[in-house]
Amino acid sequence: MFKFALKNILFYRGRSIATFILTFISSVLLILFISMQDGSHNSMLKNSLKIYTGAIEIYHKGYRDIGGNEYLIQDTKSIMEKLAKIDAIEAFSSRYETYGLLSNGEHSAASMVAGVSPNKEMVLSSLHLALKEGKFLDENSGNSIYMGSELAKKLKLHVGDEVAFVGGASDNSFAADIFRVCGIFKTGLFEFDSSVSFLSRSYFDELMYAKNRASYINIKLKNLDDLDRVNSEIVRIINDKNLESLTWKTLMDTMVEAMEVDNIFGYISLSLFLVVIFFVIMIYDFINISSRIKEFGVLRCVGLSKKNIFALLFYEIFILSSLAVVIAAPIATCICYYYSINPIVINGIAEMYRDYGVVSDEIPFSFSIPTILWNLSIIYLLNFLSILYPYFYINSFKPIEATRHV
């Protein structure tokens, strides 16, 4: 039956070429589209994780929903001692975040001021790599403040300038001090750069009365694939009902949700192309099969069953689809691989979409063999579905009636 199908493919060249070309186009289109969509989403997530948010963060329950000083982690040291025992953790550190007003002469702006451990932060985040001017913090940098570029611009500050701070300490008292700008950073995340500044915890804890207290503990993993397993281990080891250990999937749930919405719209657009191509393949199959009714009638008369006829049609579409896929898949895979290493650059796209968390002009493709295989299986499925109607159509003829068909 396979040989028979092969001969039919060569004999009905018009239909074969049309099916081949359409399958080829839809395969390439689907693989590239999904790769670009996944790639840009992964890049947005990676950039956000790299800059500041941890793979896992530990909070006192209520801190994220209600907030306030009574929901600070009170005994950071003992939790950190427990975390040190988990092998899968690459680094961890506590952060203390507060909001206050920064003033320079007649200019003032609200800012989130965070106390961080500079040495640990160099492993945990890419804050130090975002340095634009001056230098990053160190453990003994005292009242030095590391400030976002847009915030510094707003306050008319340069490296070496002084800035006044007024905020609330962890015991709800007023805290005020003068900081000196040691460095200015630019991550590309507009809101982050225009509102956040950092101090070394050793100094900031004294000012905020926050020794051994933290807003949360930030954790970086050796392997991000171990996320859920490590998180369960953290929950088990910490064993404190007042604390919650959250993965980035929860911490950035809105971004994850936004990507799902983007995927939905992407699939809607893609489905239009696939439906039209499916119809055309079906039409060509139908034209081909309806012109062979007499042939199918003869085949049935000489003893072929309906199953055999189905197998014949199945082999025909399988061979044509496979031929197209065998050529389309390597081409599309190479393109995906190339653009996953050398992303497409659209100058100005980050500036244009900065409100949406886009920090780079680069649009990398995702290179994932399982995703490509999954895409190809959709193409196969659509092509197999396209022979169903023609198959039922020829079965509507009785064998004798089919042999007399004109």
Add this chain to the structure above:
Amino acid sequence: MYSLIVKMAWKNSFLRPARTLLVVAMITVSMSMMLGIQGLYDGMAENMIDKNRRSGSGDITFYAKEYRVQKDLKYRIKNASAIKDELKNMQGVKSVVLRVRADGLLSTARKSSFSFMQGIDIKEENHFGRFSEFLKEGEIKLENGDAVIGLELAKKLKLHIGSKVVFSTQDVMGEINSVALKIRGIVQTTNIELDDGAIFIDIKDIHRFLGTSSGDATQIAVVCKDEGLIGRLQTKYGGLDVKSFLELQPMMKMMQDIMFIFNSITFFIVMSVVFVGIFGVMYVSILDRIREFGIMLGLGMHYKYIRLQIFIEAMFVGLIGYLGGAIFGAILLIYLRDYGVDLSSFSDALEMWGYEAIIHGTIKISYFTTTFVAIITASLLSVIIPLRKIKKLNPIEVIKAEK
């Protein structure tokens, strides 16, 4: 003669009804899907642009020079009331509002966030852009320390109707000043900047709080009917920064352009594939009847009549498909316009992007006219190659040939 050709064309269109119906189904499904997608995407973009225009800059906005860069009260328009009166008397101007903005810190007892306070005159804002329609919860009330807040900012600070907040900022003298406010309403304008960071109070209260005079404003926004007005205003008010909506919102312009490019590419690809489908059917249909055409030519029928018959046949198929697509597409578009697509389960993400949880489509006549032209053109073009085959026919050979 011509009525006979039309009759023959009609009958031949349905000579193989299953084949014709497949083509019709292909055109109907692809066209209605394409119309639905176009309407939905255009609706999303238009809704966003409309609400951004109404809640923010209007058609034309005035700032003092340097204000957009510095965002400092020092760079406010000091004779804003007088300019507003002049603008109101100008031909083509529909509505003018003054706004005062101050960036600062908004705090509850437990949380703080960056924010900006915007002083507005609610009556004028309603006339300008139907501000009250943005209300999501509570009421629009801006009296005696009452405030209305953007949806995302309210979410960030866990604020509800009746919550108390303190806003701190620098006043016009450079002193840090704070004011206590009670949240009376939560608005969703779908303008990301406003939803993420704005707390609205009465313009008189903000003047009192900041120490600015009642004639001052940081922004003058204008809604106008005359597109050429901006040029005249830029010349007249050369000392001010006069910008159009799209100049201030380049992302909206880019979004419009991207939608247009995306819809055009989609349209072109879909129509090309549809063309391939129609071509296949028409080609086979003509080859099936090649003897018939040979006999007609042999009997003395002129080629131009055969060509006309085939063109009409193709047009019938395309037209029926178009009608099906137009009917289903119109139903889909009306549904999308009236009921929309409910994506409430993704509301956080959509609101973060400045969209509503229920996305409504739009209907444009151009969807139907351009698709009509494209489908009829595709149908007519699809028979050109088969026609060339007929033209080269030798009638005698074709009649003699085995079927």
